[in-house]
Amino acid sequence: MRMTTFFMVVFFSHVAARTSSQQISLSFKNASLKEILASVKAQSGYAFLYDESLLNNTRPVSVELSNVSLNKALSTSLKGQDLDFSLSDKIIVLVRNTPNAKPLPEAPIAAPPVSGTVLGPDGSALSGVSVTVRGSGTGTSTNESGNFTLRSLADNDILVISSQGYETVMVTVSDLLNASSKLAAKGVKIRKESNGSLFLTISMRTASSSMDEVVITGYQNKNKTDYAGSVATVKAKDINVASIGTLDKMLQGQVAGVTVETSSAVFGTAPKIRVRGSSSLSGINEPLWVLDGVPLESPLNIAPSELYSGGARNLLASALSGVNPEDIDDITVLKDATATAMYGTRAVNGVIVITTKRAKKNMPLTVNYSGNVTLTLKPSITNFDVLNSLDQTILNQQIFDAYQNALQSFSAEASGAYSKLLYQRNVKEYTDEQFRNRVRDLKTVNTDWFDYLYKNSFLQQHSISASYGGEKAYGRVSLSYYDDMGKTVGESVERYTVNLNSGYQLTKRLSADLMIKYSSRDQRNAGTQVNPFIYARDASRNMRPYDENGQPEYYKKGYSDFNILEEIDNNYIRLNNYDLLAQIDLKYKISDNLKVSGLFNTRVAKNEVNEIQTEFSNYAKQFRQRGIIDPNGFFLSIDDRNKRLYKNPDLDLTSATVSVLPQGGILDADTTTSRFYTSRVQVEWNALNNKNGHSITALAGGEITSNQQDGYFKRLYGYLGDTAVTDPLAIQRLIEGTGLPEDERRQYNGRNLLEGTDNYFTEYNRHTVSYYGNLSYDYKSKYILDFSLRNDAANLTLSKFTPTWAIGGAWNMSSEPFMKSIGQRISNIKLRASYGLRGNDGARGPALVAYLGNLNRVDR
Incomplete structure (x- = not known):
């Protein structure tokens, strides 16, 4: 039986093979389609599979074919019948032919891994470029070398490569698999690796005429093309200079209309920045700094007249001394009335808005490290035109x-x-x-004083950051260390910063951003009575720091021995600064064109500035120097010449003056604690009519700010390291001038004698309640109108709620049809005009609400 079955299978298989290879011949006239199909089945050996209802209402068939293929026979027989066929495994399947019906989707084909490098227009690698799969929520971003890798792709996926300031590139995986000619036009080159994966080289193009450039004002973000104000934007990476520790000094020469004059290279001092010139002869001329939407103020309340005086407090004048430049993404400078009106009177001198780096959604864990070491050689006297020893001595x-x-x-x-x-x-x-x-x-x-007072500067900066983004949460944390050994002897600074920002998509409509910043600084500089640069430049070259025995060579200053190197060791400033900031920003999207947001920011800064003159400093010794030896070997009194000395009222007024100061040095201690608060609620509405080209944006909000500073200044005599001891009775006489005639009391009272350095306590309070609004309109991005209003009520002036406002307009001539003919020669033309009422923040005097001076107790 088994053998019979075997032969039957072989026989019928042979018959089927022979039948399928035969050609089909048909000769019918007005025959039914069912007859035709039966003849095809008999000649080909194929079975038919179809629904009987398909043959209902079919037309008679007349066909004359001889030795044609099966496909030819079927297509001819079914012509005009609204039927179609397909062949599969010796089966002919008949289906209804519906031309408008969509074909069934084919299952996607798995694609090999795709990796590549993203380059900028100049061929350099671009980091942080987003590479995502459209519609899937998955993707990655390029690392510091511009590289990326994607896996688990399908042939119908679309890759989107995007980065701010560059044109977005979109390519389909199927084009990559087929090496389509479309890729070259998009700046994409493809190479197939030996393991079957694909490697791409993607060249990004700069976005044309700032169409994609966004203006960040601190209150809202606007398309630069549709903005009527005068602004300039720079990327922090384009101006970051390793040897400069703060961003404000890096802006020098980078923005049109902004001048930066560096009055001192000492870390922490503020450069003189002017946006479109000065607005006041005696008031504040400095621009307003804004960090991530909130004004960033100096930790000390320094009067405009003292801002560049060179005093010890000026080491804290820069608002950006605690900001790590590696954490900054971009800087926007708001120049005219239209751009600055949202900030009120504080923005009369312009606004500089800083935006820090943040993580993005759906980005992998990325760790970046940036480090640099800068060595600066000390200057030489040969760089200056000064007399040599021979000419000076003659x-x-x-x-x-x-x-x-x-x-x-x-x-x-x-x-x-x-x-x-x-x-x-x-x-x-x-x-x-x-x-x-x-x-x-x-x-x-021929002493080269620069060789003694300066040193080869060694500066190092290290910054490390980690970023990660998921669908619901994302964040970035960074740490930095700045160490500058200083350019002059006795100068050094160390700074640590920590920056944490994160974002959370709490619900579909509610999101939150959290930011925490901390910085600390330890700094040492020469005292205010000592200026190494001035001394190195102006001191006679026939003077020397050491004698032939290697001991300090002393000269006279204030009738007392003076050696510049010894003075730097004993007359110096020691500064400690701690700054902590926390901010939370909530956004709720009511609809696609309406959202409300709330922000709260708090900051605490503590500053300690100690100016120390030890007992060995020339300044302290001047208070005890009473005379010298005259040519005849006798003591020569200089009591009437030395202004540091004091006539003892308990002795005869004709007696020699004495110093009432105890043995030891002098300590000037200046401590300030500052607290800043900002609360803000605002609503933003956007209406866009794409059909007619009209666009309206409206914003309204309220804000409460508070700036509270309290501090004290005290001068301690008899300073011996950690102690400061004095004779209270002697100090009381010194201050009150006890026992002196009226004219003597005026001449020798403590304030004059000690150059006005009474002990005092200060309290500075500024509280402001504000409301603001902005309304802007544009038509097809050609014609733009903008109106802004702000009203501030502060505890400083009698006039409450005095509004400032501005109105501006712009005409984008580049969008006009008549500009197309010259568009290749002129890329962008915009005419703008603005008019507004802007006040001035005024002198800071009214904010001083407490002053306690003339204290008799100077030992605490």
């Missing part, structure tokens, strides 16, 4: 020879190398021959 000889008789017994308040030799000769310390030999030696000293 000039000294000519001057002193002309007044030799008068100088025999004169004791100068200050002396240099030649006058010191004269004094030593006059008191018989040197013979005339020794004096001439010493003068000859002076002519060859």
